[in-house]
Amino acid sequence: MTRMRINQMANKYMNHEMISLHTELPEFPDGRISLLYAVLSHQPAAASQKELLSLVTSLVQMGLDTHDMVDNEPNTAKGGMLGMRAQQLKVLAGDYFSSRFYHLLSQAGQIESIRHISEAVCDINRIKMNFYAKMKQMKLNAEEYLHYGVALKSGLFLSFTGFMSGLYERLWPELVERFSRCEMLLQELRRVEKLSALEGSWGVWHVLQEGTEEDRQALGNRGEDLSLIKSLLHKYEVADKLGALLRQSTGQLQTLLQRLQSDKLLRELQPLIEPFLQATGPQRVTALKELG
Structure with a gap:
């Protein structure tokens, strides 16, 4: 609605x-x-x-x-x-x-709002520059990749902390960060399904971090062989790991929402959490494994 x-x-x-x-x-x-x-x-x-x-x-x-x-x-x-x-x-x-x-x-x-949002955009652009520089230099691990992605998703929304009052002002930054992390993990889980979307994904950084020397070299020399990426993501159980991370983050998000102490707001926010819950259900995990 x-x-x-x-x-x-x-x-x-x-x-x-x-x-x-x-x-x-x-x-x-x-x-x-x-x-x-x-x-x-x-x-x-x-x-x-x-x-x-x-x-x-x-x-x-x-x-x-x-x-x-x-x-x-x-x-x-x-x-x-x-x-x-x-x-x-x-x-x-x-x-x-x-x-x-x-x-x-x-x-x-709303001149003050322009200032808050403009400052947030500047911060986001600085984060992007650091992120892209680390990616280009191959100085990134899977958790850092996730951290940067969450920062880019949450940056604009954090600028509204000053609009909140009391308990909401204290919880808003963590709420935005947790929600953005769930969105990021769901996005990465969906990328596992698409051969064309695997380049530069969390799964690639995970293999470069955790893989054998042979697999890391194969990944570095793959050229345009996207099927090699897919096989390595399957070998290192990337879908399972992303699913576990998403379940953990969704649980943390639900716990945080309980602290808002508003049944009405909880009812309004529940539909926003459903995609995260559905993505880690038993049928979804099974389907992702079969894709491998």
Whole structure:
């Protein structure tokens, strides 16, 4: 219900024929936006602005995520003129989505909100630079990869800590971090199913960290052999390990939610946790093993 409303509002700014025809957009951040909206609803000072704040946060996040889809490799000529146009449109679309946030907040006189979100974007960009540098230098392990991913997912939402009061102000940073970690683990679990999405995944960093010298060398010299990555992820039981991490993080998230001391808010947030619970159910784990 809430998800659909915010999504529809955001689509008014994102639904452009040129973008939809020539490039793809990242997944809308439903979970984190719904989490923000629900918690803001319980903050007397911020409840009246919950729709606006959720909308602009979704637009900024979509802008950041769209820019992340730009291929920065030298041989960007992949796909010829159409490929180049798609890359250019990703840059322009990301800039456009981000610019809408300034416009909407300034119209509403929310100058302080502009400052908080702008500072969060600067922090996120610094984190990205460190993250990409470590990846390029191969100075990253699986847990660090997860840590950076969670920081990038949670950065914008942490900027709303000052909008919370009392118990919510104390719990919000941990709540956002736990929820983002669950989202990150679910995303990585789904990548195990897709041969085309395995490059640079948690599983690859796990094998580079835990694998034998022979397997690490094979992974480093694989070229475009994605089937080799898949076989190594199966050998090192990556789906099982991700499932265990997701179960652990979901349990921690549920424990944290109990501390909010609001049955109404718990009922509102329960649907957001369901995808994490379903992804680690017995049938799901069995299906992932069979994929290997």
